[in-house]
Amino acid sequence: MESAVRSSKHAHTSSKIRFITETAILIALTLIMGLTPLGTLRTPFLSVSLVTVPVALAAMLIGPAGALICATIFGATSFFNAVSGASGLLSTLFQISPIGVFVTAVIARMLCGLCTGYIFKGLHKLSAKPAAYYLTGLAAPLLNTFFFMSSLLIFFYHSDYIQNMAVKLGAVNPISFVVALVGVQGLIEAATGCLLAGTIGFLVAKALKRN
Numbered sequence: 001m002e003s004a005v006r007s008s009k010h011a012h013t014s015s016k017i018r019f020i021t022e023t024a025i026l027i028a029l030t031l032i033m034g035l036t037p038l039g040t041l042r043t044p045f046l047s048v049s050l051v052t053v054p055v056a057l058a059a060m061l062i063g064p065a066g067a068l069i070c071a072t073i074f075g076a077t078s079f080f081n082a083v084s085g086a087s088g089l090l091s092t093l094f095q096i097s098p099i100g101v102f103v104t105a106v107i108a109r110m111l112c113g114l115c116t117g118y119i120f121k122g123l124h125k126l127s128a129k130p131a132a133y134y135l136t137g138l139a140a141p142l143l144n145t146f147f148f149m150s151s152l153l154i155f156f157y158h159s160d161y162i163q164n165m166a167v168k169l170g171a172v173n174p175i176s177f178v179v180a181l182v183g184v185q186g187l188i189e190a191a192t193g194c195l196l197a198g199t200i201g202f203l204v205a206k207a208l209k210r211n
Helices: 002-035 052-061 064-084 088-094 098-126 130-156 160-169 174-207
Strands: 040-042 047-049
Touching: 002 052, 002 064, 052 064, 052 098, 052 130, 052 174, 064 088, 064 098, 088 098, 088 130, 098 130, 130 160, 130 174, 160 174
Parallel strands: none
Antiparallel strands: 040 047
């Protein structure tokens, strides 16, 4: 009986240490990508973010909690860039509504991480094949774009800055504005997330014998 209890405690401790270690590694990766040029591809209006890759990896290797933590760090770095002036769009919008930028930069990313975590959890129950990993890698950037742009429209669409941008893009309504603004950037982000996060996640999970 005592042996079983000790074994259970050891397994719990090992699981906790593994969670902390893997989360710390992915947090570090998120910070590096979020605070350096390594995590973005610059475009005239938006930065094509690759920081959804560690968020997707956290969803695959750790679970919803890990994905939420990494997504929160992603959002925090985005908000820091907005406040410091390093983010062109968000830095300008910060002058209009700091609260709106906080929701757009942080809360939207948290929702992305949480949803991505549960998407992988559901997909993995249905299939342990590579499809679950690649679909999760695709889901992270798509959800990031959806929540980010939804928040941006809610808080800033009627601002003079966004309306002037819409005119330059030839957008006549919110949907056409999103399509014109995201466009190729969104496709690149989705494709990169799918291939990069999906491949890395599947191979690491296979090496760790978790898939």
